[in-house]
Amino acid sequence: MSRIPVLEIFGPTIQGEGAVIGRKTMFVRTAGCDYHCNWCDSAFTWDGSAKDEIKQMTPEKIWDELFELGGNRFDHVTISGGNPALITAIGELVSLLNEKGIQTALETQGSKWQDWMKNIDDLTLSPKPPSSGMETNFEILDSIVATLLEVGNETIKVVVFDDVDFEYAIKIRERYRDVPFYLQVGNDDITTVDNDLLTKKLLQKYEWLINKVMESPQMNDVRVLPQLHALVWGNKRGV
Amino acid sequence: MSRIPVLEIFGPTIQGEGAVIGRKTMFVRTAGCDYHCNWCDSAFTWDGSAKDEIKQMTPEKIWDELFELGGNRFDHVTISGGNPALITAIGELVSLLNEKGIQTALETQGSKWQDWMKNIDDLTLSPKPPSSGMETNFEILDSIVATLLEVGNETIKVVVFDDVDFEYAIKIRERYRDVPFYLQVGNDDITTVDNDLLTKKLLQKYEWLINKVMESPQMNDVRVLPQLHALVWGNKRGV
Ligand code: SF4
Ligand code: SF4
Numbered sequence: 001m002s003r004i005p006v007l008e009i010f011g012p013t014i015q016g017e018g019a020v021i022g023r024k025t026m027f028v029r030t031a032g033c034d035y036h037c038n039w040c041d042s043a044f045t046w047d048g049s050a051k052d053e054i055k056q057m058t059p060e061k062i063w064d065e066l067f068e069l070g071g072n073r074f075d076h077v078t079i080s081g082g083n084p085a086l087i088t089a090i091g092e093l094v095s096l097l098n099e100k101g102i103q104t105a106l107e108t109q110g111s112k113w114q115d116w117m118k119n120i121d122d123l124t125l126s127p128k129p130p131s132s133g134m135e136t137n138f139e140i141l142d143s144i145v146a147t148l149l150e151v152g153n154e155t156i157k158v159v160v161f162d163d164v165d166f167e168y169a170i171k172i173r174e175r176y177r178d179v180p181f182y183l184q185v186g187n188d189d190i191t192t193v194d195n196d197l198l199t200k201k202l203l204q205k206y207e208w209l210i211n212k213v214m215e216s217p218q219m220n221d222v223r224v225l226p227q228l229h230a231l232v233w234g235n236k237r238g239v
Numbered sequence: 240m241s242r243i244p245v246l247e248i249f250g251p252t253i254q255g256e257g258a259v260i261g262r263k264t265m266f267v268r269t270a271g272c273d274y275h276c277n278w279c280d281s282a283f284t285w286d287g288s289a290k291d292e293i294k295q296m297t298p299e300k301i302w303d304e305l306f307e308l309g310g311n312r313f314d315h316v317t318i319s320g321g322n323p324a325l326i327t328a329i330g331e332l333v334s335l336l337n338e339k340g341i342q343t344a345l346e347t348q349g350s351k352w353q354d355w356m357k358n359i360d361d362l363t364l365s366p367k368p369p370s371s372g373m374e375t376n377f378e379i380l381d382s383i384v385a386t387l388l389e390v391g392n393e394t395i396k397v398v399v400f401d402d403v404d405f406e407y408a409i410k411i412r413e414r415y416r417d418v419p420f421y422l423q424v425g426n427d428d429i430t431t432v433d434n435d436l437l438t439k440k441l442l443q444k445y446e447w448l449i450n451k452v453m454e455s456p457q458m459n460d461v462r463v464l465p466q467l468h469a470l471v472w473g474n475k476r477g478v
Contacts, residue, residue, distance in 0.1 A: 012453045014463055021260060022421070022462035024452055075459040103460075182261070199438060207471050213263060214251045220314040221342075223261035224253055231470070232446050 002089035003056040005031040007045055007082070009065045010238045012074045016229030018124050018182055019155040020105055025076040026066050030090070033082040034111055037132035039161065041190045041235075045082035059093040063100070079106040079120075091116030107157075109134075110141045117144070118151050125179075126157045127172060129165035131186070138175075145176050154179055160209055161186035170218050183224045185209045187235075195234035202230055241328035242295040244270040246284055246321075248304045249477045251313045255468030257363050257421055258394040259344055264315040265305050269329070272321040273350055276371035278400065280429045280474075284321035298332040302339065318345040318359075330355030346396075348373075349380045356383070357390050364418075365396045366411060368404035370425070377414075384415050393418055399448055400425035409457050420461045424448045426469050434473035441469055 011026035031054045033046040044050040057065075066077060077097055084090050085108040094116050097104050105122040117123055125148075127141055128134040148154035156179045158169040165186075173181050185206045192198050206226045213219045233239045250265035270293045272285040283289040296304075305316060316336055323329050324347040333355050336343050344361040356362055364387075366380055367373045387393035395418045397408040404425075412420050424445045431437050445465045452458045472478045 014449055014452075020462070022464040024459060024461055024463070072456040073453065073459065196435075196439065199442065200435065203438065203471055210253055210471070213253075214312065217311040220263060220312065222263055223259070224263070225261040226467070226470075228445075228465070231465075232442055232449070 002092055003058055004062065004087055004089050004093060005054050006057045006062060007031045007050060007054055008238055012070050013239055014228065015078055017184055017225060017227045018157050020122050021225055021228065023076055024074060025078045026070050026074050028062060028077060028079050030081045030084045030087055032086050034086060035109055035128065035134050037128055037134055039186060039188060039190065041187060042082065059096045062093055063096055076103045083108050085112045085114050088114060094119050110144050111137060113144050117148060120153060123148060123154045124157050125154055129158060129160060129168040131161040131165050145179060149178060155182060157182040157184055159184045159186045161188060166212050173219065181222045183209060183213060183222060185226050187227060187230050190235055192235060198234050199231050202226060241331055242297055243301065243326055243328050243332060244293050245296045245301060246270045246289060246293055247477055251309050252478055253467060254317055256423055256464060256466045257396050259361050260464055260467060262315055263313060264317045265309050265313050267301060267316060267318050269320045269323045269326055271325050273325060274348055274367065274373050276367055276373055278425060278427060278429065280426060298335045301332055302335055315342045322347050324351045324353050327353060333358050349383050350376060352383050356387060359392060362387060362393045363396050364393055368397060368399060368407040370400040370404050384418060388417060394421060396421040396423055398423045398425045400427060405451050412458060422448060422452060422461060422463045424465050426466060429474055431474060437473050438470050441465060
């Protein structure tokens with residue numbers, strides 16, 4: 001039986017961002033990423049700092065832990081990372097969750113294809129803007145977007161920190177016109193423990209992004225959202 | 240040509256709540272309500288305080304004003320109130336918007352049926368919980384929910400202020416199992432101009448509601464959301 005490198009299992013809580021924002025869900029966070037974004041808010045999944053916490057778990061073991069935590073109080077699981085698309089065995093976890101009648105969501109930057117992506121209910125592709133320091137491989141992303149358009153389960157989400165990122169977001173929007181599109185305000189203070197100050201800064205940044213979108217005729221059929229978990233719980237892990 | 244009593248036209252801005260949260264949209268706020276909820280955040284639409292601001296407008300005139308404000312920077316209009324379902328002529332406005340290629344959203348408490356409800360893209364039914372002081376007419380609500388289930392354009396949203404409201408929300412959830420369900424945290428300070436304090440209170444209340452939902456096995460396939468416009472702009476009108 002295949003194993004999945006898991007860093008955190010928690011919930012039930014809300015999904016704080018993107019297409020299923022507010023949805024009651026459990027989280028499974030996998031270890032490992034092929035990117036190293038400047039502002040990654042889960043760098044512990046790939047920078048070695050939490051490597052002693054990684055557990056190699058079978059899908060059954062993950063289910064047991066989800067059920068122990070959530071009991072009859074959940075019907076949705078979000079798989080996040082790191083980049084879970086690096087892990088072929090996620091397919092077995094998704095099948096198991098489907099069998100149990102559990103809906104699934106997953107987020108990836110879109111740098112790697114896995115056949116199991118077709119079986120995720122809500123798949124978020126989140127290509128990274130210039131401020132991340134990463135380069136989008138458009139050949140791979142084009143092909144993932146096209147395949148999932150046939151399934152109808154994908155949305156695109158671009159995190160925006162500055163004007164250059166916003167230009168990138170417009171480019172992505174225009175390249176993939178048929179995919180529901182989300183803009184998310186970036187959190188550029190991922191270490192503070194002063195939650196009131198963080199909330200204030202995030203809401204100011206959110207208002208800035210709203211204004212950019214409102215002025216832009218290229219950004220009409222879009223949604224602009226904050227990260228609700230950051231507003232409520234700050235930079236705390238595991239909520 | 241029929242006329243519609245209009246109190247405000249503004250935008251583009253974001254839809255701050257419910258099923259299309261974050262969506263770029265224009266707002267048309269109509270005057271008049273058959274309810275008088277204790278905590279109504281738009282009481283000026285029915286309490287007489289803004290009666291001199293009401294304009295009787297044809298759908299064409301409303302379109303002209305929307306276009307003047309929004310130009311080529313919108314493709315979505317939200318019709319709110321008051322209770323817009325009191326106004327038969329909304330049907331002509333919706334047809335006109337459809338012709339122009341504009342998507343529409345509308346919110347009503349579900350106390351009155353109108354045939355044009357079938358032509359709204361995102362129709363939110365928001366029955367009012369006990370803290371409002373209002374009584375839900377379930378005969379009418381049942382029939383609206385059933386008719387719109389065939390169209391597939393409805394969601395239900397219940398605002399929750401306290402434990403008794405939460406019990407009401409569970410009842411609504413169980414009565415209408417097939418309709419996508421949203422819980423929204425109530426704003427019980429609709430006059431303050433201290434936005435930082437309001438944000439803090441709203442986020443605390445939101446966390447309280449999240450916790451209620453997380454503990455409840457009757458509330459699994461649901462979304463819990465705040466009002467984003469209240470977090471960003473406080474109680475300011477017309478944003
Ligand atoms: S792709 Fe995601 S997990 Fe990977 S480094 Fe970037 S932000 Fe972090
Ligand atoms: S139904 Fe809506 S507009 Fe009417 S009184 Fe209640 S909250 Fe206000």
